[in-house]
Amino acid sequence: MLQLVSLSARPDLRSQIFSLPFMEAWPAFMRHDETAALYFDRPHLDAYLDTAFAVIDSTQLDVAVGRAFAVPFSFDEPGRNQLPDSGWDGVIRWAHEDRAQGKARTVLSALEITLLPAQRGRGASSFVLRAMADHARRLGYRNLFAPVRPTAKHLEPFTPIGEYAHRAGVDGLPSDPWLRVHVRAGGKNVKVAPTSMVIAGTIADWTQWTGMTFNSSGR
Numbered sequence: 047m048l049q050l051v052s053l054s055a056r057p058d059l060r061s062q063i064f065s066l067p068f069m070e071a072w073p074a075f076m077r078h079d080e081t082a083a084l085y086f087d088r089p090h091l092d093a094y095l096d097t098a099f100a101v102i103d104s105t106q107l108d109v110a111v112g113r114a115f116a117v118p119f120s121f122d123e124p125g126r127n128q129l130p131d132s133g134w135d136g137v138i139r140w141a142h143e144d145r146a147q148g149k150a151r152t153v154l155s156a157l158e159i160t161l162l163p164a165q166r167g168r169g170a171s172s173f174v175l176r177a178m179a180d181h182a183r184r185l186g187y188r189n190l191f192a193p194v195r196p197t198a199k200h201l202e203p204f205t206p207i208g209e210y211a212h213r214a215g216v217d218g219l220p221s222d223p224w225l226r227v228h229v230r231a232g233g234k235n236v237k238v239a240p241t242s243m244v245i246a247g248t249i250a251d252w253t254q255w256t257g258m259t260f261n262s263s264g265r
Contacts, residue, residue, distance in 0.1 A: 063113035075255035118151035133193035133242025
């Protein structure tokens with residue numbers, strides 16, 4: 047049995063969820079989104095501990111087997127009646143602005159769910175997603191949004207993201223496995239965020255991050 051616990055309740059797990067096994071779960075280039083610092087850098091994360099989580103196994107309460115993050119922001123107000131085209135980056139920037147201005151936050155956006163390899167493929171991600179939604183309701187947020195990165199999109203790099211995201215199987219659920227998890231949990235595909243998690247770097251940067259060779263600019 048897994049449990050989702052906030053870092054405000056379990057500050058002792060904070061160092062574990064930022065340890066090397068969790069950091070290496072992401073490709074190197076994804077650790078170079080400059081907007082991420084507005085959430086994950088220590089002075090900022092300290093303000094979001096109620097919506098930053100460790101996932102623990104009930105048989106090992108002091109060992110984190112997963113992590114999850116979410117960020118609150120104000121929504122349904124002038125200038126903010128549509129979710130941002132910048133997706134993941136956009137909600138982090140909105141949250142940062144709202145906190146700096148002392149505005150009331152009304153909704154929550156998930157940012158990440160990461161499970162260690164031994165926990166994958168057993169429905170754990172669905173549990174974490176539902177637990178985050180339950181936590182959002184307990185904190186009084188009206189909605190839980192999620193800028194979802196389709197996990198099989200890299201197999202079709204030149205398929206337009208809108209076409210890919212709306213593709214469904216015979217069961218009517220999204221073809222992409224990670225999108226399917228969210229729809230099964232009660233989510234709705236609201237929009238495509240075409241500039242979500244934009245990561246800028248030189249050709250030398252991308253060569254280092256990916257171990258690939260880029261002889262010229264291109265798609």
